[in-house]
Amino acid sequence: MRLLPAGDHALLVELASLDEVLGYYTALAEDPPEGVVDIVPAARTVLVTTTGELDGLARRLGAIEPLAGSRGTGDLIEIPVVYDGEDLQDVAELLGCSQREVIERHTAEEWTVAFCGFSPGFGYLTGAGDWDVPRRKSPRTKVPAGAVALAGEFSGVYPRESPGGWQLLGRTEVKIFDQDRRLAALLHPGRRVRFTDTGRR
Amino acid sequence: MTLTVLETGPLATIQDRGRTGQAALGVPRSGACDQRSYELANRLVGNRPGAAAVEVTFGGLVLLAGADVVVAVTGAPCPGVPLNAPATLRAGQVLRLGPPRSGLRTYIAVRGGVDVPPVLGSRSTDLLSGLGPAPLQPGDTLAVGDAHDPMPGVDLAPVPDPPAGEVVISVTPGPRRDWFTDAAWTSFTTQRYGVSSNSNRVGVRLEGTPLERARDGELASEGMTLGAIQIPPSGLPVVFLADHPVTGGYPVIAYVAAGSLPYCAQLRPGQSARFTC
Numbered sequence: 277m278r279l280l281p282a283g284d285h286a287l288l289v290e291l292a293s294l295d296e297v298l299g300y301y302t303a304l305a306e307d308p309p310e311g312v313v314d315i316v317p318a319a320r321t322v323l324v325t326t327t328g329e330l331d332g333l334a335r336r337l338g339a340i341e342p343l344a345g346s347r348g349t350g351d352l353i354e355i356p357v358v359y360d361g362e363d364l365q366d367v368a369e370l371l372g373c374s375q376r377e378v379i380e381r382h383t384a385e386e387w388t389v390a391f392c393g394f395s396p397g398f399g400y401l402t403g404a405g406d407w408d409v410p411r412r413k414s415p416r417t418k419v420p421a422g423a424v425a426l427a428g429e430f431s432g433v434y435p436r437e438s439p440g441g442w443q444l445l446g447r448t449e450v451k452i453f454d455q456d457r458r459l460a461a462l463l464h465p466g467r468r469v470r471f472t473d474t475g476r477r
Numbered sequence: 478m479t480l481t482v483l484e485t486g487p488l489a490t491i492q493d494r495g496r497t498g499q500a501a502l503g504v505p506r507s508g509a510c511d512q513r514s515y516e517l518a519n520r521l522v523g524n525r526p527g528a529a530a531v532e533v534t535f536g537g538l539v540l541l542a543g544a545d546v547v548v549a550v551t552g553a554p555c556p557g558v559p560l561n562a563p564a565t566l567r568a569g570q571v572l573r574l575g576p577p578r579s580g581l582r583t584y585i586a587v588r589g590g591v592d593v594p595p596v597l598g599s600r601s602t603d604l605l606s607g608l609g610p611a612p613l614q615p616g617d618t619l620a621v622g623d624a625h626d627p628m629p630g631v632d633l634a635p636v637p638d639p640p641a642g643e644v645v646i647s648v649t650p651g652p653r654r655d656w657f658t659d660a661a662w663t664s665f666t667t668q669r670y671g672v673s674s675n676s677n678r679v680g681v682r683l684e685g686t687p688l689e690r691a692r693d694g695e696l697a698s699e700g701m702t703l704g705a706i707q708i709p710p711s712g713l714p715v716v717f718l719a720d721h722p723v724t725g726g727y728p729v730i731a732y733v734a735a736g737s738l739p740y741c742a743q744l745r746p747g748q749s750a751r752f753t754c
Contacts, residue, residue: 281651282651282701283704283733283734305501318699319698319699323500323699323701323702325500392501393722394724395606396505396608397504436607455608
């Protein structure tokens with residue numbers, strides 16, 4: 277673990293792996309030091325912003341042990357998907373299997389929300405499987421809300437219409453982000469996700 | 478009690494202290510770019526901290542009072558209005574902001590605060606994420622909330638105007654300082670940058686001599702906070718302001734010191750800036 281400077285009010289904790297990030301975030305979010313206002317997990321780092329002073333925060337952050345096995349402890353959400361995405365065939369070719377097998381792999385996986393970013397409520401979901409799907413060579417200027425997609429080691433669902441370069445597998449009608457809901461973001465770090473196939477195309 | 482928007486100028490939005498505590502869900506902080514001027518405007522009309530005010534970019538806003546209201550105008554000094562002082566706007570009177578003499582962003586607080594429904598705990602317009610009220614349009618009416626606290630009994634706050642010439646911005650080394658050569662760091666802290674017209678509430682884009690990286694490769698996206706100075710592949714710095722995304726994929730060479738953030742918010746296109754560590 278390395279603590280890196282990030283201005284007058286924040287420190288960046290650099291960790292060895294995504295699993296360590298999940299474990300560190302879980303441990304930190306359970307008992308955040310006084311004055312901490314925001315905790316932002318990402319692929320290899322956790323950014324911690326405080327209203328307090330940095331020396332004390334650094335001591336507290338340095339003493340936190342990532343919880344082992346944090347993946348798979350959050351509550352489970354089911355997201356029904358219509359697997360008719362425009363990139364389904366491309367993904368099948370990239371993974372060397374059939375479209376049917378892509379759907380089976382995607383629905384068999386238990387995904388965990390590792391972190392959010394890109395836009396409000398956009399969760400980066402990681403699975404146990406060996407996913408490694410490149411982004412599209414040219415990003416779309418418009419990806420519709422509810423699009424279910426893959427990129428790199430992650431799967432995700434677009435919370436609202438936006439540009440995007442992820443490979444589209446299908447779509448869901450579940451509202452991923454609803455600013456009028458008490459918990460606006462459905463996919464917050466630590467939650468588990470299972471995609472189900474509605475059978476409709 | 479309402480204010481009616483007659484003209485907006487280039488951009489006018491509702492802003493408060495922003496949405497803190499939700500960055501882990503991908504919700505940016507947003508809020509007033511120049512928090513110092515925004516807070517002062519609220520204090521001058523006796524508002525509670527966090528009341529919503531109007532942020533005006535490069536003047537041009539015209540407001541019509543529907544009833545007697547007390548307002549205060551702070552930040553970039555626009556001709557035609559009383560600055561850094563509470564003033565009563567009578568029913569039927571018009572507040573008209575000319576183009577600022579220096580700086581970029583002007584704040585108008587009204588006693589009682591602008592009363593729009595909060596979204597995720599804030600009344601701020603976030604242009605990047607599309608949260609909060611839309612930017613103001615001519616014809617909009619703004620409801621004014623109830624006053625809670627007494628007036629502060631201050632006639633004038635003697636604060637300097639945002640500087641017009643070269644602005645010196647204090648920075649501290651960022652988490653990815655080591656992604657750049659020492660020569661790049663020297664260049665970063667000595668050269669005179671120009672503020673690009675491509676700047677907005679997300680960030681101030683700078684023009685100058687590109688910085689050289691010490692290492693290649695991609696950085697995994699990581700959390701960034703206000704004042705992060707990202708260096709994209711162009712080698713030219715971008716200073717993150719209020720509507721910046723919560724994560725970014727370019728290395729952060731430095732952070733703006735908290736005391737210098739209001740100056741960054743007031744930089745206008747064509748102005749020059751230097752960083753000092």
